[in-house]
Amino acid sequence: MSAVSDRNDGHEELRKAVRAFLKNASPSSEVRRLMATAEGYDPEVWRRLADELGLVGLIVPERFGGAGAGAAELAVVMAEMGRTLLCSPYLSSAVLAPAVLLESGDEAACAALLPGIADGSALATLAVAEDNADIRDFDAIRTTARADGDRHLLHGTKERVSDGCTAGLLLTVARTDKGLSLFAAEPEGAEREPLPVLDPTRKLARVGFDGTPARLIGAEGAAAAVLGRALDLGTVALAAEQTGGAERCLELSVEYAKTREQFGRPxxxxxxxxxxxxxxxxxxxSAKAAAQDAARLWSDPTTGEQGLAASVAGAYCSEAYVHAAAETIQIHGGIGFTWEHDAHLYLRRARSSALLLGSTSWHLERVAEDIGLVPTA
Amino acid sequence: MPSATAQDTGTPSARRAHWSVRLAEFLDAHAGRPPRDKTERLAWARAFHAELQETGLAAPGWPTEAGGMGLDLADQIAYHQQMTAVRAPKHPCGLSFIVAPTLIKHGTAEQKKRFLRPLLRADEFWCQGFSEPDAGSDLTSLTTRAERAGDEYIVNGQKLWTTMAHLADWMFALIRTGPAGPGGAGISYLLIPMKSRGITVRPLKDISGGTHFSEVYFDDVRVPVENLVGEEHGGWAIARTSLGHERATAFLSDEFRFRRVVNELHRLAKTSGAANDPLVRQDLARIEASVRVLASNSRRALDAVLQGRDPGPAASVNRLVRAEFDQRLHEVALRVLGPDAVLGQREPTAPEGGRWTYGYLMSRSSTIGAGTAEIQRNTIAERVLGLPSGRKQA
Amino acid sequence: MSTAAEELRAHLDGIAPGLHRAWPDNRSFEARLAWQRALHERGWAAPHWPVEDGGRGLGILDRLECDAELARVDAPAIAGVFGIKNVGPTISRFGTPAQRASLPRILSTEEIWCQGFSEPDAGSDLASLRTRAEPDGEGFRINGQKVWTSDGMRATHCVLLARTDPEARPHQGISVLLVPLDTPGIERRPLRQITGDYEFAELFFTDVHVPAGALLGPLNEGWRVTMTTLGHERAGVVELANSLQRDVKRAVSGFPDGVADPVLRQELARRYVEARALGLLGRDVLHALSAGAQPGPAQSVIKLGWSLTTQRLSETLLDAAGPSAIAGGDGPEVHRYLRGRASTIAAGTTEIMKNILAERVLGLPKG
Incomplete structure (x- = not known):
C-alpha cells in the first residue's frame, strides 16, 4: 500500500529483494503449513535465504564468512519477515547466536562456529531464561557449570528457548565460581522438549542439562555484559519485526475497511x-521511527544510547504491535475471529514477541534508569 | 439483595418458602460433581434439566401457563442464587432462552405446546440463524430467502456464526420473505428443523482453533408455513423479544462468573509471585475495582426494577462494559502469567492448562459477537443519550 | 553546531541573564515584548525571513538549531510570534508593496498580529466560516465574530478570514484581509480560559470598513493563501516534535533524585518513549524537507502524537507532583494540566486530525 510509506532509509534495494522473495516463499498458506510442523521452518527456504540472498550471515563479519552488514540492514530484513510472519529460526540462529558469539570476543570460538552459522548449514540458538523469570532477569539464572578437565558440565533447565529443538548448537549461560559465563553445548547431551506455544509460528523449547558437556566461550564470569548486548541487538531486530507485522495489520485493516460494506457504505x-x-x-x-533509530544507533556507539534506544523501541513496538493486531481483529469483526483469517496469527506473534526478549515493563524500567528516574538506593 | 432460604416462613414469602424448599430438596437429591467426559457431562446436564422441569422447578421467570414458575423478580434472583451456590449445571443450550420469549409472546398455541416443554427439558436444542456473511452489524441487509410454495417455504442462502449448529434440533432464523426496506421490512421469523433435507452444517474454526461456530447452508430447504412465528414480513420486530426483566436477571450469572474468575486470577498472582510486582498489583486492583463496580451497577439496575422503576442507563451500558471488562481481565491475566504467557492455550503443560491464553484469544470476540462495541456505543449514544444518528437513510 | 546557531548563542549568552532578571515571569506579554526587542536589536527576531525582508535567510536545519538555542536559555515565545512565523512569510509571498511596509514593523514589535480564523460556529471546520466581507465599492464591509484569538487583546492588527462570495462552495469564496484593530466598529473582549488566564480574545466586527488594499492575495482564494504559510508553517510539526522532547526532558530533570513510585516511574518513562519516537518522526520530516522531498505520513501524524503525549505528560506530571498539588493554588503542574486539555482541541481537534489521517493518508472514504 502506498499510503503507509516505506521510510527512506537508503535500503530500498534490500527491502525490495527480501519482500519479493518472501512473497513467494512465505505466503499465508506456507505459514500455516509450517506452523503445524514440529520443526516450524522450511529447510529449503532457509537454504535459499542463506545461499541466494545471503541473509543468514547478514550480521556475521566477512572474515567469518558473513556479509558484515549492520543493524540497519538487519532491521530492514526483520521488518519484511515480520510482515509475512515467516516461520524460520532467523531470530535465534542468524541474530541471537552470532550476536552473543561476537560480543564474547572469543576469536577462536567465532572462527570455529560462525562460518557454519553464516552459511546456514548449522542452526544455533541462545538459551537464557529459567523458570518463569524474564529473560533479562539474570539473577534468576541458576544453571551451573562445573569444570571437568578442559570442558565444563552443565546442570539446570532453560525455558522458552527459541528453536531449541531444531538447533544443532546450544549457546547458553550458566554460573561458575566466577559468575555468569557463556557456554556452547551440543544438543545430544541435553534433554529437549517442545513447549506448547501461544504463537505457533515461532517454536520454543525447554532444554534440560544434566551433566551436559560444554565449552566455555569468552572469559569466565564475563557473560552478563555479553548477554545483555546480544539481547539488546535481538531487541533491535525484534522491534523491526514487530513494526513490519504492525504495518501489515494496518494495511489489512485499511483494505478491509474500504471494501466491507454495512448500512449501505464501506x-x-x-x-x-x-x-x-x-x-x-x-x-x-512512531514504531518504525523508534525501531529504525535503535538500529541506526547500534552501529554508532558514540552516543552511549544503544541500550536506551533498544528499550525505547522494545517498549513502543511491542505495545504498538499488540494494539494493531487486536484492532485488526476488531475492525474485521466476525471474519477476523476465524482461524482462516491471518489476524489471529499476528495477534499471537505480537503478544508472544512482547515477552520474548524482555517484557515491556522491563524495557520501560531501563529507560527510566537511563534517564535518571531510578533512585539510587 | 433479597435472599430466600429454606428457613423463610411467614406471609410475604410463604410461596417462596414453598418453592425454595422444594428446590433445596431437589438440589440435595441431585448433588454431585459433573462428569469429566464432555459427552457424559452434557447428558448429565440434560437429565438434570429434564427432571427440574418434571418437578415444576424450571423457568422461574416464565408465566405458569407457559410452563414456568411465574416467580416475581425478587424470587427469581433468590432462585438463581440458590442454583449458583451449589454450582447446579447450567441449561446446556443457552440459545433456547433467546427463542423462548419470542415463542411465548408471539407463538401460536400449537407452537407453544410443541416447543416449550422439550426446550426447557433440554430434550431439544436450538441454534440461532441471524448473521450472514454480508449481514453482520447490519442484520437488516440479510439475504437468505424464503419463497412461498403452497403451504411451505423454500429457503435458500447461508447463515454464519451459528453456535451449536451441529447439536441443534431446530434453528430460529431471520429470513427474507419480501423486499428490503427501513426497519427490517420483509424479514420473517422461521423455525427450521435442522434435520431438513438441503441443510449443510460446516464447522467454522475460530482463532483458538476450536469450532464453537458453524456456517449453515440452505439449499431448497422446505419449511412448513406453520413454522412461521408472528406475521409474515414481521419477524424483525419480534426477534429480540424479552420476558419482563430477563435482561436484568441474565446479568446475575455473568456477575458470579466474573467474580469467580477474578478470584482465580488473584490466586494465580499470589502463587506465582506476580503479586509482588507493584505494577501487576495495580493492574489487579483496577480489575478488582471494575468487577465491584460491575456488580454494584447490576444491583442498582435490579433494585430499580424491583421497585418498579426503569433501570435506566445502567442496564444499557452493562453489556458493553462487560465485554470490555472481559478483554481487560484477560490482558491483565497474561501479565500475571509473566513470561510463561508465551505458552499456549489448552495445553496440559502450560500454566493452568493454558486457560488464560485461551481466554485471552476468546475474549477478542466479546467486543464483536452479538453487536460490536462500536455498534453498541452508537446505540447507547442514540437511544440512551439521545444523540442524533449519523447513519444516512438509504 | 551551525555558524548561525553559534552566532545566536553568543547573542543569547549576552542578553538572556539580563532579560531573565528583568522579567522573572517568562510568560507575560511584557517579557515576550522585551525578548523580541532585544533579539531584533541584534538582527535575530526572524532568522528564517529572507535577508531583503530583514531576516537572515536561514534554512530549515539552521532554524531548528536556533530554536534549540532559544529553548536552551529558556526564552519565551516572542511577542509577535504569529506575525513573525506566519504573517510575515505570507505577506512576503503574496503582499503588495504597500502591505510589505508592515514587515519591518512586525520585526520591531510596532505591529503585533493576531489570527482571526476561528468562529463560534467554525471551530474544527473552517469551511463553515460565517464572517462576511462584502465588497462595497472602495473596499470591504466586515460583519461577524471571531473567537480564540491568541494575544487578541494585545495585538495591533488582525489577519482575518472572511467570506467574500457567499454563493461559492464552502471552501471557496473566502478571502484574507489585513485589518488594523483600531478600525472603527471592532470590539474586543478578553476570553478567560480554564486556567484562569486571558490568553485569547473574542473579536466582534460590526460594519467595519477596510480599503481594497486590505486584501492579501487574490480575491476568494483565501483558502489557498491559508494553506501555504498562513495556516501552518512547513517546519511547524518539526518544531512541535522538538519542543515536546524538550518538555519531557525538562520534566524528567525535575526529578534529580529519581521517582520512587514504580508506577509513576513507568508512566514517566512512557512519556519519554513517546516523545522520543515523535522527535524521530520530526527528524525524518526535517530530512525530507531539507532534501526537498515530500515528508510523507510522518508529517501528518506528528500533530496527533504531539496532542496526545502533551496531554498525557500534563497528567503524569500532576500525578508526580503528589497530593500537595491540589492545595498549592494553581501551581505550575495544575496550570499545565488544565492547559493540557487544549492540546487535543486547538488547531484541529484530535477527532478531526484522525479523520484527516484516515481520509487523506490511508484513503478511507469520507463519512
Whole structure:
C-alpha cells in the first residue's frame, strides 16, 4: 500500500529483494503449513535465504564468512519477515547466536562456529531464561557449570528457548565460581522438549542439562555484559519485526475497511473505524521511527544510547504491535475471529514477541534508569 | 439483595418458602460433581434439566401457563442464587432462552405446546440463524430467502456464526420473505428443523482453533408455513423479544462468573509471585475495582426494577462494559502469567492448562459477537443519550 | 553546531541573564515584548525571513538549531510570534508593496498580529466560516465574530478570514484581509480560559470598513493563501516534535533524585518513549524537507502524537507532583494540566486530525 510509506532509509534495494522473495516463499498458506510442523521452518527456504540472498550471515563479519552488514540492514530484513510472519529460526540462529558469539570476543570460538552459522548449514540458538523469570532477569539464572578437565558440565533447565529443538548448537549461560559465563553445548547431551506455544509460528523449547558437556566461550564470569548486548541487538531486530507485522495489520485493516460494506457504505466511512485506523497509523509510524533509530544507533556507539534506544523501541513496538493486531481483529469483526483469517496469527506473534526478549515493563524500567528516574538506593 | 432460604416462613414469602424448599430438596437429591467426559457431562446436564422441569422447578421467570414458575423478580434472583451456590449445571443450550420469549409472546398455541416443554427439558436444542456473511452489524441487509410454495417455504442462502449448529434440533432464523426496506421490512421469523433435507452444517474454526461456530447452508430447504412465528414480513420486530426483566436477571450469572474468575486470577498472582510486582498489583486492583463496580451497577439496575422503576442507563451500558471488562481481565491475566504467557492455550503443560491464553484469544470476540462495541456505543449514544444518528437513510 | 546557531548563542549568552532578571515571569506579554526587542536589536527576531525582508535567510536545519538555542536559555515565545512565523512569510509571498511596509514593523514589535480564523460556529471546520466581507465599492464591509484569538487583546492588527462570495462552495469564496484593530466598529473582549488566564480574545466586527488594499492575495482564494504559510508553517510539526522532547526532558530533570513510585516511574518513562519516537518522526520530516522531498505520513501524524503525549505528560506530571498539588493554588503542574486539555482541541481537534489521517493518508472514504 502506498499510503503507509516505506521510510527512506537508503535500503530500498534490500527491502525490495527480501519482500519479493518472501512473497513467494512465505505466503499465508506456507505459514500455516509450517506452523503445524514440529520443526516450524522450511529447510529449503532457509537454504535459499542463506545461499541466494545471503541473509543468514547478514550480521556475521566477512572474515567469518558473513556479509558484515549492520543493524540497519538487519532491521530492514526483520521488518519484511515480520510482515509475512515467516516461520524460520532467523531470530535465534542468524541474530541471537552470532550476536552473543561476537560480543564474547572469543576469536577462536567465532572462527570455529560462525562460518557454519553464516552459511546456514548449522542452526544455533541462545538459551537464557529459567523458570518463569524474564529473560533479562539474570539473577534468576541458576544453571551451573562445573569444570571437568578442559570442558565444563552443565546442570539446570532453560525455558522458552527459541528453536531449541531444531538447533544443532546450544549457546547458553550458566554460573561458575566466577559468575555468569557463556557456554556452547551440543544438543545430544541435553534433554529437549517442545513447549506448547501461544504463537505457533515461532517454536520454543525447554532444554534440560544434566551433566551436559560444554565449552566455555569468552572469559569466565564475563557473560552478563555479553548477554545483555546480544539481547539488546535481538531487541533491535525484534522491534523491526514487530513494526513490519504492525504495518501489515494496518494495511489489512485499511483494505478491509474500504471494501466491507454495512448500512449501505464501506465501514471505513464510519468514524469509529476511521479513528481506529488513524491511531494505528500514528503508532505504526512512531514504531518504525523508534525501531529504525535503535538500529541506526547500534552501529554508532558514540552516543552511549544503544541500550536506551533498544528499550525505547522494545517498549513502543511491542505495545504498538499488540494494539494493531487486536484492532485488526476488531475492525474485521466476525471474519477476523476465524482461524482462516491471518489476524489471529499476528495477534499471537505480537503478544508472544512482547515477552520474548524482555517484557515491556522491563524495557520501560531501563529507560527510566537511563534517564535518571531510578533512585539510587 | 433479597435472599430466600429454606428457613423463610411467614406471609410475604410463604410461596417462596414453598418453592425454595422444594428446590433445596431437589438440589440435595441431585448433588454431585459433573462428569469429566464432555459427552457424559452434557447428558448429565440434560437429565438434570429434564427432571427440574418434571418437578415444576424450571423457568422461574416464565408465566405458569407457559410452563414456568411465574416467580416475581425478587424470587427469581433468590432462585438463581440458590442454583449458583451449589454450582447446579447450567441449561446446556443457552440459545433456547433467546427463542423462548419470542415463542411465548408471539407463538401460536400449537407452537407453544410443541416447543416449550422439550426446550426447557433440554430434550431439544436450538441454534440461532441471524448473521450472514454480508449481514453482520447490519442484520437488516440479510439475504437468505424464503419463497412461498403452497403451504411451505423454500429457503435458500447461508447463515454464519451459528453456535451449536451441529447439536441443534431446530434453528430460529431471520429470513427474507419480501423486499428490503427501513426497519427490517420483509424479514420473517422461521423455525427450521435442522434435520431438513438441503441443510449443510460446516464447522467454522475460530482463532483458538476450536469450532464453537458453524456456517449453515440452505439449499431448497422446505419449511412448513406453520413454522412461521408472528406475521409474515414481521419477524424483525419480534426477534429480540424479552420476558419482563430477563435482561436484568441474565446479568446475575455473568456477575458470579466474573467474580469467580477474578478470584482465580488473584490466586494465580499470589502463587506465582506476580503479586509482588507493584505494577501487576495495580493492574489487579483496577480489575478488582471494575468487577465491584460491575456488580454494584447490576444491583442498582435490579433494585430499580424491583421497585418498579426503569433501570435506566445502567442496564444499557452493562453489556458493553462487560465485554470490555472481559478483554481487560484477560490482558491483565497474561501479565500475571509473566513470561510463561508465551505458552499456549489448552495445553496440559502450560500454566493452568493454558486457560488464560485461551481466554485471552476468546475474549477478542466479546467486543464483536452479538453487536460490536462500536455498534453498541452508537446505540447507547442514540437511544440512551439521545444523540442524533449519523447513519444516512438509504 | 551551525555558524548561525553559534552566532545566536553568543547573542543569547549576552542578553538572556539580563532579560531573565528583568522579567522573572517568562510568560507575560511584557517579557515576550522585551525578548523580541532585544533579539531584533541584534538582527535575530526572524532568522528564517529572507535577508531583503530583514531576516537572515536561514534554512530549515539552521532554524531548528536556533530554536534549540532559544529553548536552551529558556526564552519565551516572542511577542509577535504569529506575525513573525506566519504573517510575515505570507505577506512576503503574496503582499503588495504597500502591505510589505508592515514587515519591518512586525520585526520591531510596532505591529503585533493576531489570527482571526476561528468562529463560534467554525471551530474544527473552517469551511463553515460565517464572517462576511462584502465588497462595497472602495473596499470591504466586515460583519461577524471571531473567537480564540491568541494575544487578541494585545495585538495591533488582525489577519482575518472572511467570506467574500457567499454563493461559492464552502471552501471557496473566502478571502484574507489585513485589518488594523483600531478600525472603527471592532470590539474586543478578553476570553478567560480554564486556567484562569486571558490568553485569547473574542473579536466582534460590526460594519467595519477596510480599503481594497486590505486584501492579501487574490480575491476568494483565501483558502489557498491559508494553506501555504498562513495556516501552518512547513517546519511547524518539526518544531512541535522538538519542543515536546524538550518538555519531557525538562520534566524528567525535575526529578534529580529519581521517582520512587514504580508506577509513576513507568508512566514517566512512557512519556519519554513517546516523545522520543515523535522527535524521530520530526527528524525524518526535517530530512525530507531539507532534501526537498515530500515528508510523507510522518508529517501528518506528528500533530496527533504531539496532542496526545502533551496531554498525557500534563497528567503524569500532576500525578508526580503528589497530593500537595491540589492545595498549592494553581501551581505550575495544575496550570499545565488544565492547559493540557487544549492540546487535543486547538488547531484541529484530535477527532478531526484522525479523520484527516484516515481520509487523506490511508484513503478511507469520507463519512
Amino acid at each position: 465501514i471505513g466511512a464510519f468514524q469509529a473505524i476511521k479513528h481506529k485506523c488513524a491511531e494505528l497509523l500514528h503508532e505504526v509510524e
